[in-house]
Amino acid sequence: MAPSPILIRNVRPVGFTPNTAPQAATDILVGTDGLIKQVGPSLIASPGAQVIDGGGGYVSPGWTDLHAHVWHGGTDISIKPRHAGLERGVTTIVDAGSAGEATFHGFREYIIEPAPERILAFLNIGSIGLVACNRVSELIDIRSIDIDRTLAVAEANRDLIVGIKCRASHVILGSWGITPVKVAKKVAKILKLPMMIHVGEPPPTYDEILELLRPGDIITHCFNGKAGGSIIEDEDLWDLVSKCADQGIRLDVGHGGASFSFKVAEVAIERGLMPFSISTDLHGHSLNGPVWDMATTMSKLLSVGMPFEAVVTASTTAPMSAVGLKTENLLGIGTKAELTVFDLVGSDLKVRDSQGATATLKEMFEPRWAVMGSNAVRAARHMPKEGTAVVCTCGAHN
Numbered sequence: 001m002a003p004s005p006i007l008i009r010n011v012r013p014v015g016f017t018p019n020t021a022p023q024a025a026t027d028i029l030v031g032t033d034g035l036i037k038q039v040g041p042s043l044i045a046s047p048g049a050q051v052i053d054g055g056g057g058y059v060s061p062g063w064t065d066l067h068a069h070v071w072h073g074g075t076d077i078s079i080k081p082r083h084a085g086l087e088r089g090v091t092t093i094v095d096a097g098s099a100g101e102a103t104f105h106g107f108r109e110y111i112i113e114p115a116p117e118r119i120l121a122f123l124n125i126g127s128i129g130l131v132a133c134n135r136v137s138e139l140i141d142i143r144s145i146d147i148d149r150t151l152a153v154a155e156a157n158r159d160l161i162v163g164i165k166c167r168a169s170h171v172i173l174g175s176w177g178i179t180p181v182k183v184a185k186k187v188a189k190i191l192k193l194p195m196m197i198h199v200g201e202p203p204p205t206y207d208e209i210l211e212l213l214r215p216g217d218i219i220t221h222c223f224n225g226k227a228g229g230s231i232i233e234d235e236d237l238w239d240l241v242s243k244c245a246d247q248g249i250r251l252d253v254g255h256g257g258a259s260f261s262f263k264v265a266e267v268a269i270e271r272g273l274m275p276f277s278i279s280t281d282l283h284g285h286s287l288n289g290p291v292w293d294m295a296t297t298m299s300k301l302l303s304v305g306m307p308f309e310a311v312v313t314a315s316t317t318a319p320m321s322a323v324g325l326k327t328e329n330l331l332g333i334g335t336k337a338e339l340t341v342f343d344l345v346g347s348d349l350k351v352r353d354s355q356g357a358t359a360t361l362k363e364m365f366e367p368r369w370a371v372m373g374s375n376a377v378r379a380a381r382h383m384p385k386e387g388t389a390v391v392c393t394c395g396a397h398n
């Protein structure tokens with residue numbers, strides 16, 4: 001089907017300038033070439049235009065999930081991109097290390113290239129990536145890392161690979177300690193790319209990992225509630241994390257099945273420590289609870305005191321900047337349309353964090369449309385199947 005122009009009516013832009021209040025309602029016209037043609041009140045629909053009624057809700061830069069797992073079929077843990085993408089209001093999915101150098105070519109050919117979403121990737125420092133996640137560790141010993149091949153794959157795929165991922169917790173590293181993080185940092189430095197580090201159960205400790213990071217690097221699972229991994233149980237770690245965040249090390253939420261605590265997030269935000277980015281860590285064991293989707297994760301951060309505008313920024317231009325995407329003039333004439341149309345609605349939805357703590361969300365982000373160039377896709381939150389053993393609606397997991 002040939003693309004038609006898209007006219008988005010009556011939406012309040014938010015997030016195009018970081019951390020600022022929504023602007024007055026406007027219309028946005030996107031041409032058949034996917035570029036923004038006009039922005040202003042009461043635009044006239046071009047002939048054959050698809051008209052989207054925003055109903056006085058919001059439009060933001062396309063939601064960008066900095067941590068998800070979508071190498072479906074190449075890892076046992078990944079979901080299909082569509083379960084985390086446009087249909088959930090997310091225009092850019094950043095895969096956090098599902099593929100290593102040995103498996104990236106398949107990820108590129110079979111998942112990334114056909115997907116309507118933009119998919120970028122952190123390349124796992126472990127050659128096999130998350131093939132049999134947490135059953136066969138990607139970092140058993142030094143044979144798990146091939147520096148030459150990792151550098152070569154990253155160089156050959158610079159259009160998609162935006163950094164190096166290393167999972168630094170004892171379930172993955174066993175007694176290997178901090179060494180793989182040092183090797184990952186070395187590789188990232190050679191490539192001049194950021195590193196994303198998963199923190200969790202020590203060893204290695206959160207503190208010793210932070211010592212290796214530099215501005216632009218990302219700590220994911222920043223608000224985990226694991227013993228020895230939480231930032232609110234140790235004032236020295238709290239001070240170090242605050243200092244690192246001030247210096248430009250990015251704190252990413254990475255909710256996941258095991259890595260987000262309401263308590264930790266609430267205390268951190270109350271004490272003025274905001275996450276740089278909000279991400280889901282969606283995979284086959286978090287999709288149907290506790291994570292569900294990007295909108296619910298954003299709503300959880302809102303519920304623990306993060307201001308609305310800050311939540312939007314942490315879900316759009318902040319993660320975009322972390323992976324080198326353009327963040328200026330995203331509503332400018334001639335810019336490719338990558339937009340999420342959403343509402344903020346009253347709610348009494350009961351949700352869980354990764355520790356099993358419950359909360360009631362009073363306000364909920366509800367995605368309505370995702371616009372990717374000339375492709376406008378209806379979006380909605382994931383409707384979890386309560387208590388189902390099947391973790392992914394694609395039916396391939398159990």
Ligand SMILES: [Zn+2]
Pocket residue numbers: 067068069096256281
């Ligand atoms: Zn993950």
